[in-house]
Amino acid sequence: MTLSADVTCRELGLLRHGQRVLDDITCAFRPGELTAVVGPNGAGKSSLLQVLAGVLDASGGTVSINEQPSQSIPAAERARLCAFLPQSELPSWSVSGADLVALGLLPWGRVPDRDERVRTALERVDGKDFAQRPVTQLSGGELRRVQLARLLVGQAPLLIADEPTAALDIRHQLQLLQTLRGIADSGKTVVLALHDLSLAARYCDRVLLLEGGRLRAQGTPRDVFTPAMIGEVYGVSCEFRWRDGEAEFVVFDLI
Ligand SMILES: Nc1ncnc2c1ncn2[C@@H]1O[C@H](COP(=O)(O)OP(=O)(O)OP(=O)(O)O)[C@@H](O)[C@H]1O
Numbered sequence: 513m514t515l516s517a518d519v520t521c522r523e524l525g526l527l528r529h530g531q532r533v534l535d536d537i538t539c540a541f542r543p544g545e546l547t548a549v550v551g552p553n554g555a556g557k558s559s560l561l562q563v564l565a566g567v568l569d570a571s572g573g574t575v576s577i578n579e580q581p582s583q584s585i586p587a588a589e590r591a592r593l594c595a596f597l598p599q600s601e602l603p604s605w606s607v608s609g610a611d612l613v614a615l616g617l618l619p620w621g622r623v624p625d626r627d628e629r630v631r632t633a634l635e636r637v638d639g640k641d642f643a644q645r646p647v648t649q650l651s652g653g654e655l656r657r658v659q660l661a662r663l664l665v666g667q668a669p670l671l672i673a674d675e676p677t678a679a680l681d682i683r684h685q686l687q688l689l690q691t692l693r694g695i696a697d698s699g700k701t702v703v704l705a706l707h708d709l710s711l712a713a714r715y716c717d718r719v720l721l722l723e724g725g726r727l728r729a730q731g732t733p734r735d736v737f738t739p740a741m742i743g744e745v746y747g748v749s750c751e752f753r754w755r756d757g758e759a760e761f762v763v764f765d766l767i
Pocket residue numbers: 528529533551552553554555556557558559560599
């Protein structure tokens with residue numbers, strides 16, 4: 513079983529319905545790193561994550577995982593390497609929370625400690641109470657936490673989540689980012705699309721800032737999150753206050 517995932521993208525491009533939505537993206541995602549992909553609506557964050565996860569094929573360039581072109585990795589192996597949570601996903605069947613989480617173990621076939629793994633994954637998102645509930649009867653944030661448990665349950669070396677905090681209350685946002693930080697610290701590669709720049713600044717090692725399908729900046733949050741850069745890309749005036757490793761992001765107004 514592969515325990516780590518070293519991901520490199522070279523000159524990635526993507527066309528969707530004839531429109532170029534990713535252009536010349538070169539970047540890397542290393543084991544032990546928590547990376548935030550940020551940028552305005554339509555910048556290409558979800559598209560990039562879908563290409564990384566193998567859900568979409570790039571129109572040009574390459575993605576390699578552990579130096580192997582990702583398209584040449586057999587689907588079953590790729591499913592064990594990478595767990596992906598799309599931006600939105602509504603359940604079509606009224607399965608229980610526990611059964612939905614267990615879907616995250618499918619790539620490993622019969623797992624002897626399945627029930628224990630599912631229970632632990634649900635506990636990590638504070639979702640024990642949802643194990644026996646039909647997922648069609650959960651609130652938006654409760655369902656998201658069950659889906660996050662499904663992402664975590666397989667302990668894949670590469671975790672990719674598209675706006676994982678969007679439906680969560682503040683407490684569960686912090687709890688999730690702390691959990692993902694710990695998972696990255698244990699040597700896994702974690703990539704998130706985030707709109708919350710405070711969370712990205714506080715918890716992530718690296719930031720990729722996309723604008724119009726292009727990589728506008730990449731580096732540490734301190735490198736990328738300058739008032740000038742955020743002003744240019746988002747059209748807002750703002751300030752970042754850095755204190756003892758904590759970041760406070762304050763938005764003042766539209767520019
Ligand atoms: N299924 C699709 N077919 C065609 N074009 C699409 C499709 N999905 C997204 N796009 C277009 O691709 C571009 C990038 O979209 P994408 O969803 O990657 O942006 P995003 O940065 O994730 O945005 P958001 O913050 O709104 O989620 C946009 O111009 C969008 O209109």
